[in-house]
Amino acid sequence: MAINPISKDTEDIKSNERRIMFLNTDFEVRSLDPANESVLSYPWWHNLAYLFAGLLFGIVLVKAEVISWFRIQEMFRLQSFHMYGIIGSAVVVGIISVWVIKKFKVKTIYGEPIKLFQKKFNKGQIYGGLLFGFGWAITGACPGPLFAQIGTGATVVIVTLFSAIAGTWVYGSLSEKLPH
DSSP states (O other): OOTTTEEEEEHHHHHHHHHHHHHHHHHHHTTTTTTOOOOOOOOOOHHHHHHHHHHHHHHHHHTTTTTTTHHHHHHTTTTOOOHHHHHHHHHHHHHHHHHHHHHOBBOOOSOOBBBOOOOOOOOOHHHHHHHHHHHHHHHHTTTTTTHHHHHTOOTTHHHHHHHHHHHHHHHHHHTTTTTO
């Protein structure tokens, strides 16, 4: 079925818009937002490095007690500096890393340029951050350490994982109607 974008009939235009929205692929949607995506392709086993990095990151989260429900509750009750110190040091490392990337025009390990784009502020970021923080405080789990928590045997966190997936699905289905 061919799509006629030049149709003068209003009903045809609405129908075509619906079909075009349905035909949007993930690539088309991502191409609207400037991002750093590699155009190179690699064998599947190159992804094992990312699996190893993820496992290492999970071990660090466990050893630093970042995944501890009690540590998270201490943070939100302002009873301990532990989590604020970890988050603050991550922010400082991030700031320094971005500065180094910009200053020295650092490239990826495959020689591709890293492009950093300015992001426009949106009040939805405040609402999203508050919602994220409330969920974090209630469940004692942030999306990053969810899998590490499950890996340590805290299987009740699977409920939080499914809730995060459901929340992402709800956002995806409502994102067209939300102000961005």
